[in-house]
Amino acid sequence: MAVLYRKYRPQTFADVLNQKYIIRTLKNQVTRGEVAHAYLFTGSRGVGKTSVARIFAKAVNCQNPKDGEPCGECPVCLQVMQGNFLDLVEIDAASYTGVDNVRDIIEHVRFAPSAGKYKIIIIDEVHMLSKPAFNALLKTLEEPPKHAIFILATTEIGKVLPTIVSRTQRFDFKALSEADIEHQLKKILEQEGSVLPEEIVALVAQNAEGSVRDALSLLGKVLTLGKEATAEECRQLLGITDLALCEDLLGLIEGGQGAELPAFFDRLSERGQDFVVFNRDFLEYLRKVLVEKVAGKGEEGATGTKQVKTVLGFSKNFSVNDLIYTTRLFLKSYKEIQEASNPQIPLLLAALEAALKRALKPATASPAGRKEQAANAVAEAVPGSSENNKPRDAVSETAVNSFSAEEPANLDQASLEEVSLVWAKVIENIRKHNTPLANLVKNSSLLRVENGRVILGVKFKFHKQSLESPKSSGVFMQALREASGKNLGIYATVINESPAEADVPGSGLADALT
DSSP: OOOHHHHTOOOSGGGSOSOHHHHHHHHHHHHHTOOOSEEEEEOSTTSSHHHHHHHHHHHHHOSSOBTTBOOSOSHHHHHHHHTOOTTEEEEETTTOOSHHHHHHHHHHHHSOOSSSSOEEEEEETGGGSOHHHHHHHHHHHHSOOTTEEEEEEESOGGGSOHHHHTTSEEEEOOOOOHHHHHHHHHHHHHHHTOOOOHHHHHHHHHTTTTOHHHHHHHHHHHHTTOTTOOHHHHHHHHTOOOHHHHHHHHHHHHTTOGGGHHHHHHHHHHTTOOHHHHHHHHHHHHHHHHHHHHHOOSSTTOOSHHHHHHHHHHHHHSOHHHHHHHHHHHHHHHHHTTTOSSTHHHHHHHHHHHHHHHHHSOOOOOHHHHHHHHHHHHHHHSTTOSGGGOOSOHHHHHHHHTSOOSOOSSOOOOOHHHHHHTHHHHHHHHHTTOHHHHHHHHTSEEEEEETTEEEEEESSHHHHHHHHSHHHHHHHHHHHHHHHSSOOEEEEEEOSOOHHHHHSTTSTHHHHHO
16 A cells, blocks of 8 residues: 555645645636746645645646646656656755755755756755855845745744745634544445445544654554554554543542542553653643633534543533643643653553542532531531431431441551551442541541541531531441551641631521521
8 A cells, every 4th residue: 555645745726735725826826927936835745845846836836727726747747756857856855954955955056947937946854954054045035046946845934044034925824623634535445346434534533643654654654553443443553542540530529539640540551551651641631621611612622522521520520720730730741751760650650640639629519519518517427407306317327327326446547648648538438337427528628637536627516516426427437448448547626617607597507497
């Protein structure tokens, strides 16, 4: 099979994908005979800069142009397509950066064209030229021969001297969308007589990063797997991360489940995951969630209903600041991973730090939610206050009775970070036996760990009394033991309490009982 990106390189302006205003302008110039002496094409790789330059070279020299398009049949068009048209010179500035190389070009330009109307000089990656070479080129761009046209192409416009830019007609090529690339891939597959599942075509388009050339290179690799290729085989061949893994990691971070992270990265290692690729792809997933959070596009950058729903879900559960903080952590790990003795370590540290921040952040509740929490706390602290004077949950009541509320004689020592990493698990364990208590703990602030006791900040005195009651503290200590393996006590302290709210009818406790 021929190399796809060469086989399907655009040969006419009509073949160029989604650069409409550039194509229309160039065709009009060809039709009117009003071509400029120098052009500057800028844009990311694989968006058509060099292809458009070659088509333009054909069009301005074509013996039978039609509406600005080259005919593709005359001797000039055929020679350009075969790469042996003497009046077209194409150099890669990345390889020929010196002033002597530019002087050779200038010398060549002095002579009249041998076969066409114009001599076309295409300089790719022009930003790689040395400063003396730029200066030499500048003089020719100021006073070029009438038969010469320079077309400069670059992926880094910021490195091109402003004096060069000012002497050219600049055209900015835009990166192509996933939808554009996916549509093009399907057309090429049809021409090749090949069929691939939609999911695999979407995978290739997602990982082309806006470049048709990259997309065709990836597609060529996928086609070597045969018609029975699975999505997982394609991911492994192309070095693409399964999006489900990105979702899993962000889910662990969202839940503050730091204790689960080492095992997660061990699983990645066991399956042979490239951690540099995973870090890159996770950053892209974070970008999609962040864009959804701030712009609310609904489907921006996401392919497939399931992924859209997942991105939407994460965007609702994270604040903008949390997403920015997490993204910066993984940007840092992406830089550090190249130098780490074990590439897993920077990723693990970034994930742990992000999860720890989530675990330490107290949840906020609406006024209605606070009222419900207060009612639940009162019912827990005051026996018989619930409806019909019955326990709210018979299973919880039985479970509570099985715990001892008495603190062990010798409490274990632990740090705030250790407790934070298992905090989500602690709440989960409590919820198995007492849902109102789990809600109360979740909405309390984890302040510190001192002398073997976990210190929680609460807003009202009756919250403190509820947490420190024998039944509640027994459930809490057991949940801590199961999650951390340590014997730890509990102490609650009232923070930011308003006496008016605590004592005046119509607020706080009074509201909960109405």
